[in-house]
Amino acid sequence: MIKNILEGTRVYLSGPMDFVGSRVIEKFLGWRAILTPILKALDITVLDPWNKPSIKGHENYGKEGVIHSKSEYEKDFWTNPETRARFETDFWETVHIDLRMTDIADFLIAFVPTNIYSVGTVHEIVMGRNQWKPTLVISPPIKYDFFPEIACLPEETKKVLKYYGLKENPKGIPSQWYGNIVGGNYFFDGFGWEGLEFKTDDFYRKLIVEVVNNAKPEASNDDEMEVWNRVSEWVEKNDGLNNLTGGILDHIKYETGEQALLKQEMERTNENSRKYFWYNTPYKPKRSLLYQIFSIASGYIPPRLQIITKQDKNGNVTYESYESIDDSWLLISHDDDE
Structure with missing residues (x-):
């Protein structure tokens, strides 16, 4: 059986924290x-901007608290160059360490x-792509139906909202700029837990089964079924994943005062009623x-699908696709000693 080729690697988790x-x-x-917890179960070192290394x-250095306010800059931000300079300087440590984590x-x-x-x-x-690091991008769907207060509005009002930047993206299609930066084969519309109630005590046991079962291809697709069987067997026999139990909060380490803040937030009506990860919609x-x-x-490293353009004898552009080895991951794989 193939060992875990991601064992001993390091991953940086990039995404919004401010807004x-x-x-x-x-x-x-x-x-x-x-x-x-899933990444750690696979012996991957996690570099998380919420939990910066010492x-x-x-x-x-550069640590960000859960209580964050820009109010101290609001009084004269646009009229005082010193305030804007301090605004820049105060955040430099955070920028520095986050980019350093990206770097390593x-x-x-x-x-x-x-x-x-x-x-x-x-x-x-x-920065990561300039260093040829594989970058996996998750872009979830955005629908007005996710927000009851918006879903009940008249259609004309919803049209107006688009001009204020609140636009639907029902399929979660990311910016095409990302397509050229990271590659279309690294796009995903979810993590795999979106259909599960994510605050349960047995969340991780259910999640692993859910992820594998949801990926099962049609029986008629022999090639994909062969891959799925191999991946499924590997997951079933992986000790780290087998030992991963409990719920999300069972794996959290709190700093002073944070647990009380979380309890307070979880008692708020919206959060208390939330069962599913993405806007409470499975x-x-x-x-x-x-x-x-x-x-x-x-x-199993999925191949990269490439598109090339050709010109036919009439001068028209045609497109042709082919699969190639995704050698980005060869940089971090290792030999199986067995």
Whole structure:
């Protein structure tokens, strides 16, 4: 059996932290908190901007708290150059360490919902790709139906909302700029847990089964079924995944005062009633990030589909596709000693 080729690698988790609904919920029940125990079960070192590593000689360097406010700059931000300069300087440590984590990572996982503004995420993705790091991008669907207060509005009002930047993206199609930066084969419309109630005590046991079962191809597709059988068997026999139990909060480590803040946030009406990860709306991803991770860890690196253009004898442009080896992951694989 192939060993875990991702064992000993390092991954950086890139995505919005600033313009989210609640920084407390984002840190402890956000996608990074959910994903980290799975990655650690696969012996992958997780570099998480919410939990920055200690820097020798620089206590608390670049660390971001869950309570974050820009109000101190609001009084004279646009009229005082000193305030704007301090605005820049105060955040330099955070930028520095996040880019340093990006630099030392073997690959990146980036969450890029099209309804949440994020600049640092783009910076980190571009930096990672400039170093030829594989970058897996999750772009979930965005629908007005996710928000009851918006869904009940008249259609004319919904049309107006688009001009204020609140646009639907029902299929979760990312920016085509990302297509040229990371490659279309690294796009996913979900992590794999979107259809599960994610606050249960047995979440991880259910999740692993859900991810594998949802990826099962049609029986008539012999090639894909062969791959799925191999990946499924590998997951079933992997000790790390077999030993992963409990719920999300069972794997959280709190700093002073954070647990009380989380309890307070979880008692709010919206969060208390939330059962599903993505705006409390279950859906089944068409391309699951976690199944891709399991596939790669098991030794199956999906090929990259390439498109080339040709010109026919009449001068018309035609397109032709072919599969090629995705050699990005060869940089971090290792030989099986057995």
